[in-house]
Amino acid sequence: MRAFFDSDLWWSFTRSPVTVISAVTAIVCIAGAVFAPWLAPHNPFDLASLQLLDAFKPPAWSAQGDPTYLLGTDDQGRDVLSAIMYGARVSLLVGFAAVAFSTLLGVTLGLLAGYLGGKVDALLMRIADIQLTFPGILVALLVDGIVRAALPRDVHDQIAVFVVIFAIGISNWPQFARTVRGSTLVERNKEYVQAARVIGLSPARIMVSHVLPNVMSPVLVIATLSLGFAILAEATLSFLGVGVPPTQPSLGTLIRIGNDFLFSGEWWITIFPGVALIVMVLSVNLLGDWLRDALNPKLR
Amino acid sequence: MSLLQVRNLRVEFPTRRGTLVALDDVSFDIAPGEVLGVVGESGAGKSMTGAAIIGLLEPPGRIAGGEILLEGRRIDNLPYERMRRIRGREIGAIFQDPLTTLNPLYTVGRQLVETMLTHLPIGPAEARERAIGWLEMVGIPAARERIDSYPHEFSGGMRQRVVIALALCAEPKLIVADEPTTALDVSIQAQVIALLKRLAREKGTAMMLVTHDMGVIAETADRVAVMYAGRIAEIGPVREVVKRANHPYSQGLMASIPPLDRRVERLAQIEGAMPRLSAIPKGCAYNPRCPRVFDRCRRERPDLMPAGATLAACWLYAPASGEGHAP
Amino acid sequence: MRPMIETQDLVRHFDVSRPLIQRLLAREGRRTLRAVDGVSFDIPKGSTLSLVGESGCGKSTVARLVVGLYAPTRGRVLFDGQDLGTARADRRQRSRMQMIFQDPYASLNPRWRVEDIIAEPIRAFGLVEGRAAQRERVGALLTQVGLSALDGRKYPHEFSGGQRQRISIARALSSNPEFLVCDEPTSALDVSVQAQILNLMKELQARLGLTYLFISHNLAVVRQVSDRVGVMYLGRLVELAPAETLFTTPRHPYTRALMEAIPDLEMTGRTRIPVGGEVPSPISPPSGCAFHPRCPLANARCRAEAPAMRPAGEAQVACHAVEEGRSAA
Numbered sequence: 001m002r003a004f005f006d007s008d009l010w011w012s013f014t015r016s017p018v019t020v021i022s023a024v025t026a027i028v029c030i031a032g033a034v035f036a037p038w039l040a041p042h043n044p045f046d047l048a049s050l051q052l053l054d055a056f057k058p059p060a061w062s063a064q065g066d067p068t069y070l071l072g073t074d075d076q077g078r079d080v081l082s083a084i085m086y087g088a089r090v091s092l093l094v095g096f097a098a099v100a101f102s103t104l105l106g107v108t109l110g111l112l113a114g115y116l117g118g119k120v121d122a123l124l125m126r127i128a129d130i131q132l133t134f135p136g137i138l139v140a141l142l143v144d145g146i147v148r149a150a151l152p153r154d155v156h157d158q159i160a161v162f163v164v165i166f167a168i169g170i171s172n173w174p175q176f177a178r179t180v181r182g183s184t185l186v187e188r189n190k191e192y193v194q195a196a197r198v199i200g201l202s203p204a205r206i207m208v209s210h211v212l213p214n215v216m217s218p219v220l221v222i223a224t225l226s227l228g229f230a231i232l233a234e235a236t237l238s239f240l241g242v243g244v245p246p247t248q249p250s251l252g253t254l255i256r257i258g259n260d261f262l263f264s265g266e267w268w269i270t271i272f273p274g275v276a277l278i279v280m281v282l283s284v285n286l287l288g289d290w291l292r293d294a295l296n297p298k299l300r
Numbered sequence: 301m302s303l304l305q306v307r308n309l310r311v312e313f314p315t316r317r318g319t320l321v322a323l324d325d326v327s328f329d330i331a332p333g334e335v336l337g338v339v340g341e342s343g344a345g346k347s348m349t350g351a352a353i354i355g356l357l358e359p360p361g362r363i364a365g366g367e368i369l370l371e372g373r374r375i376d377n378l379p380y381e382r383m384r385r386i387r388g389r390e391i392g393a394i395f396q397d398p399l400t401t402l403n404p405l406y407t408v409g410r411q412l413v414e415t416m417l418t419h420l421p422i423g424p425a426e427a428r429e430r431a432i433g434w435l436e437m438v439g440i441p442a443a444r445e446r447i448d449s450y451p452h453e454f455s456g457g458m459r460q461r462v463v464i465a466l467a468l469c470a471e472p473k474l475i476v477a478d479e480p481t482t483a484l485d486v487s488i489q490a491q492v493i494a495l496l497k498r499l500a501r502e503k504g505t506a507m508m509l510v511t512h513d514m515g516v517i518a519e520t521a522d523r524v525a526v527m528y529a530g531r532i533a534e535i536g537p538v539r540e541v542v543k544r545a546n547h548p549y550s551q552g553l554m555a556s557i558p559p560l561d562r563r564v565e566r567l568a569q570i571e572g573a574m575p576r577l578s579a580i581p582k583g584c585a586y587n588p589r590c591p592r593v594f595d596r597c598r599r600e601r602p603d604l605m606p607a608g609a610t611l612a613a614c615w616l617y618a619p620a621s622g623e624g625h626a627p
Numbered sequence: 628m629r630p631m632i633e634t635q636d637l638v639r640h641f642d643v644s645r646p647l648i649q650r651l652l653a654r655e656g657r658r659t660l661r662a663v664d665g666v667s668f669d670i671p672k673g674s675t676l677s678l679v680g681e682s683g684c685g686k687s688t689v690a691r692l693v694v695g696l697y698a699p700t701r702g703r704v705l706f707d708g709q710d711l712g713t714a715r716a717d718r719r720q721r722s723r724m725q726m727i728f729q730d731p732y733a734s735l736n737p738r739w740r741v742e743d744i745i746a747e748p749i750r751a752f753g754l755v756e757g758r759a760a761q762r763e764r765v766g767a768l769l770t771q772v773g774l775s776a777l778d779g780r781k782y783p784h785e786f787s788g789g790q791r792q793r794i795s796i797a798r799a800l801s802s803n804p805e806f807l808v809c810d811e812p813t814s815a816l817d818v819s820v821q822a823q824i825l826n827l828m829k830e831l832q833a834r835l836g837l838t839y840l841f842i843s844h845n846l847a848v849v850r851q852v853s854d855r856v857g858v859m860y861l862g863r864l865v866e867l868a869p870a871e872t873l874f875t876t877p878r879h880p881y882t883r884a885l886m887e888a889i890p891d892l893e894m895t896g897r898t899r900i901p902v903g904g905e906v907p908s909p910i911s912p913p914s915g916c917a918f919h920p921r922c923p924l925a926n927a928r929c930r931a932e933a934p935a936m937r938p939a940g941e942a943q944v945a946c947h948a949v950e951e952g953r954s955a956a
Binding site: 341342455456457458485486487488489490491493512513514515516518519542552553556557558559560561562563564565566567568569570571573574 | 681682787788789790817818819820821822823825826829844845846847848850851870871874884885886887888889890891892893902903905906
Binding site for chain 3: 197214
């Protein structure tokens with residue numbers, strides 16, 4: 001641990017105020033989401049505690065505001081702040097899981113393509129190229145649509161979160177695969193890999209123990225930047241009504257629901273989840289940008 | 301008067317762990333028409349000396365002390381634009397990798413012509429004629445036809461000739477050549493060395509030749525500076541330094557070169573490695589590796605002092621020193 | 628006694644064609660780079676054969692063919708009398724050969740501790756069982772190459788170029804090999820460090836009875852380490868001779884040109900006549916003898932007919948001029 005605080009990475013981190021602020025913001029967002037059941041002032045899903053009388057309360061600081069509802073309430077009297085915290089939980093869960101899935105898939109396929117070369121490489125990279133010609137969100141929509149059509153409705157609702165994770169994850173793997181393939185091509189020809197081949201180690205072992213650790217820095221950067229993309233993609237899907245089920249509203253769902261009231265003056269129901277989404281994605285992306293610069297030896 | 305004077309040059313690199321001194325108290329002169337060879341192991345500061353002279357130190361490196369004078373005028377403190385004009389007109393630079401010097405988007409002829417038009421009072425037609433002349437001079441066959449080729453259409457050795465022509469075409473008074481032959485095969489290297497030697501002789505151009513190859517120095521240089529850990533360890537006429545070096549480091553360096561004309565069972569070697577800039581020993585930087593080290597070397601840092609026919613930074617040659625004795 | 632290594636008419640081509648679509652658009656055929664084009668030699672056990680030549684002559688490709696990093700296009704390699712492919716399928720045979728590389732910065736995995744780098748062959752071949760015993764063996768290897776046993780805990784970036792090359796040598800020695808392929812092991816090092824490494828390699832050879840295939844472009848270095856020397860030009864051997872013979876009486880015009888080109892440290896003041904021209908592309912080598920466009924002795928036969936290796940004194944030389952006695956030295 002001391003080694004970490006002594007490292008160049010930590011040093012460059014402390015020298016960038018924007019990065020420090022982003023990191024603090026991201027940690028606050030994640031903590032707020034993860035510990036929502038303990039931190040949130042209300043439980044928006046506890047039907048017993050909902051009061052329809054409390055519906056459409058504006059934020060606490062406005063004239064008709066109620067101090068127990070800091071950011072106001074929605075059409076069913078749910079506390080917007082609490083809904084955001086619970087919603088961010090879903091958004092982050094989907095985001096992290098989708099990134100983990102696309103990292104795993106992309107890194108594996110990229111390693112195989114780069115190290116084995118030849119037909120494997122040509123096939124995998126053509127698939128990646130073709131997929132990259134479609135916007136990621138379109139691929140996610142397509143996957144979601146296929147699963148929705150193939151499965152009965154109640155089964156689908158049960159596994160809806162996993163479908164969204166899979167859909168977003170699959171739409172993002174080519175980025176990882178192409179980067180890892182590129183780095184692998186460089187590492188494969190380095191002499192330490194040749195030394196391992198002279199010993200007669202199997203390609204699988206060389207890929208995992210020699211090449212993989214040396215291609216991971218860019219992966220870390222892309223994973224961080226992809227987290228922002230994945231959270232946004234989930235929000236988009238939910239906003240379009242094809243994401244997670246409304247029983248587990250994510251930030252995107254909240255924005256969609258609130259959108260209906262935007263023109264009748266109840267702006268807070270949609271604006272605050274929107275702001276939360278922007279702050280979360282922005283802080284994660286700024287962290288990713290910093291990581292990219294800090295790990296790029298050319299920019300040092 | 302000397303064409304180039306470097307006086308007590310000090311170059312520092314500020315890092316987060318403190319300031320590294322990359323060059324310390326480096327002083328030497330180059331006369332018109334003279335070739336000064338600068339040798340030393342990687343990290344000794346020889347390339348950095350060249351970069352400081354042409355004003356192309358890589359940031360965060362900076363000149364922290366001393367001065368550089370070209371024909372008596374200081375050039376180390378000039379603004380970037382002024383220095384850029386001096387570079388090219390009065391100082392030409394040749395680097396190890398020709399591809400970093402040539403612009404891949406322009407023909408070699410255009411690059412030569414533009415350089416001349418910028419620096420010389422001549423018109424485009426004459427510049428083109430001269431460009432062809434330069435290409436012929438550096439040994440490019442069919443120069444009149446090839447002048448409109450792009451850099452990638454030349455082979456490595458030919459490209460390095462083009463770079464030399466480009467460095468010379470504005471007729472600078474000084475050339476700083478940093479490992480000009482290192483990327484080349486021996487047969488091409490021999491051609492390029494012969495070319496540089498001829499040009500220095502015919503045009504009276506002074507040259508600072510930075511290389512780790514003692515053979516190249518022995519063939520080309522008039523005087524040699526041996527650098528170690530950011531300082532000059534010894535400087536003197538080439539024959540003296542190569543054959544009768546006085547500083548124990550130069551002696552070790554020369555002895556460790558494998559001979560071509562005989563097989564020796566065990567090569568002379570210098571133990572250990574050159575210290576990192578962050579851990580330069582107290583006293584003489586060479587003292588932990590020196591076979592003739594004594595007390596004073598660990599305490600005090602020696603400056604250049606007369607030693608035989610050269611100047612050496614070594615306490616063995618301290619006048620009236622009771623501790624050492626010259627060989 | 629059987630030679631450690633024997634190569635028989637070794638050929639390796641590389642396909643450097645552009646991708647199919649571009650090839651069709653530009654209406655060009657496949658392009659083949661003849662990196663190695665018929666090379667035969669053997670290395671007696673306990674001796675050193677060096678291959679010298681300029682970049683692109685195929686010497687590094689031969690090195691990689693001999694340890695099985697490349698498969699030959701034609702011809703074959705015998706390792707201690709056994710076909711290399713068969714030998715490499717057998718773990719015990721494989722552990723008898725190792726390689727040392729040129730770039731001390733790229734040849735050690737930057738993410739591994741030195742002790743793990745050196746222990747890798749030991750573990751892969753199952754030579755020493757148990758962590759403690761392995762660590763002891765690694766310590767002994769580090770000491771053997773002039774480092775401290777405590778250095779095993781460090782990472783490669785904490786060492787200088789020369790020290791890293793020592794680590795590479797320790798890794799190569801860890802499987803108790805008999806045959807080492809050394810691909811330009813000192814050309815990235817400073818001259819004083821080069822002397823350290825060359826001395827170390829000679830000591831180890833004397834102590835352990837190693838056989839070396841030594842690849843270098845530096846003739847002076849080659850003279851110090853070799854028993855026999857092969858000179859390569861554009862994928863072929865042009866001269867193969869005992870080291871002393873080659874350096875005292877070089878026969879092939881290219882060998883002479885190479886020696887002539889080396890800067891003279893003795894400062895005898897003799898003027899050298901450097902050989903003109905450059906090495907042609909191995910994609911479209913010249914007809915006949917590949918050296919003929921640069922050769923002062925070339926005639927019509929040299930332009931038409933590729934010379935074969937023929938004995939000339941203790942040497943073997945591939946040159947029509949030498950064979951016909953046109954090369955009055």
